[in-house]
Amino acid sequence: MLPGLKPGDVLPRREVHDRYGGSRQGGIAPSSRTNVVLFFTNPAIGHRHGYYDGWGGDGLFHYVGEGQQGDQQLVRKNKSIAEHHRTGRTLEGFRADGKLVQYLGEFKLIDHYFTDAHETNDPSVLRQVIVFRLQPRNEVPVELPNLPLRPKLKPRIDVVPVEEKFTERAFVTPDREPFELERRESVLVHHYRTYLENEGHTVRRLRIIPPGESRPLYSDLWDETTKELIEAKSSVTRDQLRLAVGQLFDYGRFVDARKRTILVPSRPREDLLNYLRSTSIGVTYLDDDGTWRHDDLS
Template sequence: MGVRMLAGLQAGDRLRRREVHERFGGRQQGGIGPSTKAPVVLFFTDPAKGHQHGYYDGWDSEGYFHYVGEGQRGDQQLTQGNKAILNHQDDGRSLEGFVADGTTVTYLGEFALVEHYFTDAHETGDPDTLRQVVVFKLRPAADVPVELPSLPISPQSQPRVDRVPVEEQHTERSFVSPDREPYELERREASLVRRYRLYLHRRGHDVDRLRLVPPGESRPLYTDLWDETDKELIEAKGTVTRDSLRFAVGQLLDYRRFADANTLAVLLPSRPRPDLLRYLHELGISVIYPNGDDWSRADPATSG
């Protein structure tokens, strides 16, 4: 770690962002500002605002600070400000952090890049469009005397699987797009899940959901239902179109890599047409759908 380059500042000092740039250079817009006045790269974090929109800056369980890179449209690239952080040590620049509160910022001190990784987030101002963002894992040079949040999930080298209540409103999309309202199709899926869960409970099954965190990832995956009694993974879809069933297949195959499942099933509002049923059965996936007040099930072994 080099010598702190921001002369006259101590970690915890508050000042106007404009004053920071007048004294030390760097771009006045955006989150990352390599300076032409001094051998420094400035970065600005606003966790309180970012967490509302699915951008998670914060401490991990090992004391490193994770910082989402810049770029509001499309997959983020390791160019411009992101490249400046990536290469700050090779370029002989210190990396200096600030936390923003409106037009006022608080100096956090010097950091150094440990590594970077990619995760999913939505485009700025467009919670319906997902893209890939870069996250920088940073080591502080000294204790940071400013309270900053922790990450919801710290990336780990091993996958994690937890059982969570069905009542929890968390979904994969709500994690990356917390500012997006549920679609009507998602509400239909939630209704199907509630009805079928009650049916399984009446039959004495132990039912909840799984939260899966793949190794190296900071975004959780949530199954719609997990039937612990039968060790069955169940994914619900609010329509029986080909696209929705292909999406369900991809989700189930992804979940199965981490869950000790005996069987896979898709929960649907009605029986799929013959070719789609064959598609699911050829992949070993069962189909569950309502039949009046009861439920029907079409399993691969009994398909005709």
């Protein structure tokens, strides 16, 4: 616990550093003058940097490490949290609001894990971030948010309506606008879903939460009638098809699917069909006359 402060006290951030040391910039501030590591959480603006700090279902505070560009590494300021106990420093938390901060009290590190987040001001780029699980040593005097999703030890698979608005990227960057590729994929999925339902199939989506992950995976379609796992792409470029193959293999680790299929707006060129054939993944596309063509390449 910081001498001269009690949990709930509000003061200017500059005064915190005048008293206890540490950099006035950034979210993590190890001090060279006192045996403390200060950390600051700001729920109001943290999401701009892909930082979603909050309480997990484990009763611990999950705090995203520092680093706004590229994958975060367990070095420098992040390392100061990871090694605070070994180096004899206490870990002291604050909730930031503009130039003022509110003292949360002392915490201790339990462990850390990795998850995905977007880069600062660039929702099109995903990166890996460090999340520290912190245990408060006192009653935290202010309400802090809960995590949107709490990591589990075992995988969880849910069948959800196709109308479910979430996508994997939207879960990481919920306040961004959909990309044009996503819009075109959505139209393609809607048309094919309508076709399947007219054929008497029951069509849903799968929400898959891998063990230890804080972000769900969403299949584009799950045909419950045929046990077919379907991933849609808005174009037939090599990059898009390779991405779809990877997604289907990832989802398929958790789902007993009889078929895996890529849904695209037109027939891929021959070498790409050969590539899909080598993976035993089928392809469904719109023929020139507007009818659906199914090529089982397995």
